[in-house]
Amino acid sequence: MKVLLINGSPHKEGCTYTALSAVAGELEKEGIGTEIINVGKTNSGCMGCGYCSKMGKCVNDSDMVNETVARLDEFDGFVFGSPVHYASASGAITAFMDRLFYAGSKNLRHKVGAVVASARRGGTSATLDQLTKHLTISSMPVVSSSYWNMVHGSNPEEVLRDEEGMQTMRNLGRNMAWLLKCINLGKEQGIDIPTMDSGNRTNFIR
Secondary structure, X not given: OEEEEEEOOOOOOOHHHHHHXXXXXXXXHOOOXXXXXXXXXXOOXXXXXXXXXXXXXXXXXXXXXXXXXXXXXXXOEEEEEEEEEXXXXXXXXXXHHHHHHHXXXXXXXXXXXXXXXXXXXXXXXXXXXXXXXXXXXXXXXXXXXXXXXXXXXXXXXXXXXXXXXXXXXXXXXXXXXXXXXXXXXXXXOOOOOOOXXXXXXXXXXX
């Protein structure tokens, strides 16, 4: 089993990376492989062109979105991390996730997911709420922890001193490892993923 941790900060090894590394450390202790990638320089949001629905990849091939879409089957779980920018997720991770989930949602469905936020002070709850919506519309089991998945600090050293935040990251890693093992055991026992109803797309205009 393997988990991809995605850092949406423009700082490759900053506060968000520090939080993700703590999650990865616990996963590794449980025998689950990890990989951290940085997408903090993603600079183009979804254009709503519909290309991905026909081709299975984004029309914009200038960053890591298509590269990641092509690798989704390698991973059993995903952790998306973002710093707080103006009390919400970074523009980079927002653009990345919008395009990733449009182009690759079928390869994310029923895989374990979590989101992590880092901030100096406020905006973490709004960031977590924003990013978790990508997971919950995609039939992904969402992993929780002993507190909301957030850390605080202006730099990695301060994040490491956020004792409850780091504890939360470690517990998140342990919970994710536990859930991944439970799902894997279920598959070995013949428990298939649910079949999903589809085809009903409505709006509120009558």
